[in-house]
Amino acid sequence: MLNKKSVKDIDVAGKKVLVRCDFNVPLNENKEITDENRINGAMPTINYLVEAGAKVILCSHLGRPKGEFNMKYSLAPVAKRLSEILGKEVKMAEDVIGDSAKALAADLKDGDVILLENVRFHKEEEKNDPEFSKALASLAEIYVNDAFGTAHRAHASTAGVADYLPAVCGFLIQKEIEIMGKALSNPDRPFTAILGGAKVSDKIGVIENLLEKVDSLVIGGGMAYTFLKAQGHSIGTSICEEEKLDLARDLMKKAEEKGVNLLLPHSSVVATEYSKDAEHKEVLSEDIPDGWMGLDIGQSTIDLFSEEVKKAKTIIWNGPMGVFEFPAFAKGTTEVARAVASADATTIIGGGDSAAAVIQLGYGDKMTHISTGGGASLEFLEGLELPGIACLEDK
Ligand code: AMP
Secondary structure, three states, X not given: OOOEOEHHHOOOOOOEEEEEOOOOOOEOOOOOEOOOHHHHHHHHHHHHHHHOOOEEXXXXXXXXXXXXXXXXXXXXXHHHHHHHHHOOOOEEOOXXXXXXXXXXXXXXXXXXXXXXXXXXXXXXHHOOOHHHHHHHHOOOOEEEEOOHHHOOOOOOOOOHHHHOOOEEEOHHHHXXXXXXHHHHHOOOOOEEEEEOOOOOHHHHHHHHHHHOOOOEXXXXXXXXXXXXXXXXXXXXXXXXXXXXXXXXXXXXXXXXXXXXXXXXXXXXXXXXXXXXXXOEEEEEOOEEOXXXXXXXXXXXXXXHHHHHHHHOOEEEEEOOOOOOOOXXXXXXXXXXXXXXXXXXXXXXXXOOHHXXXXXXXXXXXXXXXXXXXXXXXXXXXOOOOOHXXXXXXXX
């Protein structure tokens, strides 16, 4: 299990601390934040540092400004919101490593907080340019990474800067690696993973790694049809990755060899076309008629998957069970979310679509952990080393 130093393992009082957060929040046309989950996720670390008397320098990216200053992607709305939450002004720098940032950083008193402009206003950020990392590091004495959502990227502010400063994690990253790390290294059993979403190709690494660890692997969503076809079933016009059929067969063989109980959709809700109003009906997945495509799991599959979930003591879920964006094909995802929420188990939701679905359905606080990183949680579950975590000091 990863054992990284956190903000609690280092003396921060009176020190300038550069904190990489994930403030990549959605904004509406009036530059109002429409979902502040990511800001809330960063608050425990920020509050701790403020109370400990650190001089806090926050930084983040927002959107994809492609290496150029573009006020459309300014972090100013985040500074405004942080000021409201903290009850004191969070000054916003006009730049990232320029005169404004340097002046504000130099002026910091213990317990003060400032926010730098969007780190992706510099193309050097995503290139992990050493000079840029060094300039960023020169603003502070300690580096804290708390941006799990970008921890799978080796960028200047997520990894490079750790070459020049003592580097530790914040509470958000700590929680992510503790909970997911325990599930992967020492899970309470039975351990069930539920995978869904559109494509097998996005999740090959995750399936391979989880097959070494889980007792049951439940596969739904579009990716299930590649497996069903590989078993020789007719899948109509369901989404299928022809070039992954052999791989699907290998994975099913591996599951059998490892004694992993692999569950696929027994029944499907099929439609005549990919649209929200498409004519639809429920059929056995092994017998999808020509011209029909599977867009959700059927009722007997919901029952089968829910039973499996009920037995589990550790559950990891990533990817919807169907095209949940269309209400007619959302039931599988909704019902699996309900089953996971009521399971007497450690329940971990990978980021991305399944996290959004769970929160939207109001099951957010019923889960042990909802990861704040889609890509990052997938790479973590693949067993890959994340650069934004690897760069931090070991305990
Ligand atoms: P991913 O990003 O790989 O987790 O995939 C999420 C997407 O998979 C969602 O937009 C779903 O609409 C889509 N999806 C889930 N089930 C199906 C399906 N049976 N056919 C086509 N797309 C699907």
